[in-house]
Amino acid sequence: MSSEKLFDLDKAKCVKCGMCSRDCFFGALKMGVEGYPEIPNPARCMHCQHCFAICPTGAITFTGKKAEDSLPVEGALLPSAEAAENYMRLRRSTRRYADADVDKAVLERILKVLANSPTGCNARALKFTCVSNREAMNEFRKKFIRAIEGYRNGTKLLPRWLAVPAIQMRRGESDIFFRGATGMLIVSSDEKAPGVTTPNEDVVIACSQFEMLAQANGLGTCWCGFLRLVQNEVPVLLEKVLGFRQTTPFYAMLFGIPAVKYQRGIQRDDEAAIDWF
Numbered sequence: 001m002s003s004e005k006l007f008d009l010d011k012a013k014c015v016k017c018g019m020c021s022r023d024c025f026f027g028a029l030k031m032g033v034e035g036y037p038e039i040p041n042p043a044r045c046m047h048c049q050h051c052f053a054i055c056p057t058g059a060i061t062f063t064g065k066k067a068e069d070s071l072p073v074e075g076a077l078l079p080s081a082e083a084a085e086n087y088m089r090l091r092r093s094t095r096r097y098a099d100a101d102v103d104k105a106v107l108e109r110i111l112k113v114l115a116n117s118p119t120g121c122n123a124r125a126l127k128f129t130c131v132s133n134r135e136a137m138n139e140f141r142k143k144f145i146r147a148i149e150g151y152r153n154g155t156k157l158l159p160r161w162l163a164v165p166a167i168q169m170r171r172g173e174s175d176i177f178f179r180g181a182t183g184m185l186i187v188s189s190d191e192k193a194p195g196v197t198t199p200n201e202d203v204v205i206a207c208s209q210f211e212m213l214a215q216a217n218g219l220g221t222c223w224c225g226f227l228r229l230v231q232n233e234v235p236v237l238l239e240k241v242l243g244f245r246q247t248t249p250f251y252a253m254l255f256g257i258p259a260v261k262y263q264r265g266i267q268r269d270d271e272a273a274i275d276w277f
C-alpha cells in the first residue's frame with residue numbers, strides 16, 4: 001500500500017453531501033464537526049477507495065491519487081449486457097497451443113488490470129508468478145519433472161497419476177499436466193499476511209478474471225487444477241519447484257496462442273440448478 005497521506009480533501013470542492021461517509025461500510029470515514037469528511041482512525045480504513053470513487057466533485061485525494069487521474073465512468077467503453085453474455089457463453093478451455101510466445105506487452109497490460117481483482121476485506125495480498133514464454137515454461141516443466149523423479153520419502157511411492165504422466169512428459173509423449181501451454185500464471189496469496197480472510201477464494205477469482213482478460217486479448221487459457229492436486233497430495237514438490245510454503249494458497253491458469261478455433265458455443269444453459277429461495 002502507498003506511503004502517501006491516506007486522505008486529503010479539497011475543501012473548496014467538497015459540497016458536504018456525505019455520500020463518502022454513507023458508502024464507507026466499515027465506518028472509517030465520518031463527517032467532522034464542520035461537516036467535512038475525515039478519517040479519524042486510519043487503521044479502520046480498508047483502502048477500498050469507495051469515498052474517492054463516489055465523490056461527485058472529485059474533492060478527495062486518496063493516498064496521493066487524484067480524481068482527475070482516474071478512469072471516468074461517464075463515457076467509458078463498456079460491453080453491453082448482450083456482449084458480456086455472449087462473451088461468457090463463448091469462453092472455452094484451450095488444450096492445444098501454437099508454437100509461439102505471447103507478446104509480453106499484452107501480458108503486462110493484463111496483469112496491471114488484475115490489480116482490480118476483488119479480495120476479501122480488500123487484503124490484496126496476491127502475488128502473480130508469470131511463466132511468460134516457451135523457454136520459461138519448458139524450464140518449469142523440467143524442474144517439475146526433476147522434482148517428481150527425485151522424490152524420496154522412505155518406501156512411499158508417488159501416486160501413479162503423478163508419476164506416469166511425468167515420465168510421458170519427459171519423453172515428450174504427452175503433456176497432461178500443462179496441456180502444451182506456452183505460459184502459465186500462478187496466483188498465490190499469503191494466508192498469514194494481516195487482514196487476509198479469504199486467500200483461497202482470492203486466488204481463484206484472480207485466475208478467473210485473468211482468463212476473461214486473456215481471452216479478450218485473443219489468448220487461449222486452461223485451468224491448471226492439476227498443480228493444486230499436487231499440492232494436496234505431495235506439498236513438498238511445489239515447495240521445491242516454486243518455493244511456496246506447503247500451505248500457500250494458489251491457483252494456476254495455463255495460457256498461450258490457441259491452435260484451435262471453436263466455431264460455436266456449447267449448450268448447457270438448462271444444466272444450471274436454480275433454486276429461487
Ligand SMILES: Cc1cc2nc3c(=O)[nH]c(=O)nc-3n(C[C@H](O)[C@H](O)[C@H](O)COP(=O)(O)O)c2cc1C
Pocket residue numbers: 091092093094095179222223224225226227
Ligand atoms: C477449478 C478448475 C480446475 C480445472 N483443472 C483442469 C486441469 O487440470 N486440466 C484441464 O485440462 N482442464 C481443467 N479444467 C477445465 C475444465 O475441465 C473445463 O472448464 C470444463 O471441461 C468445461 O470446458 P470449458 O472450460 O471449455 O467450458 C479445470 C477447470 C476448473 C474450473
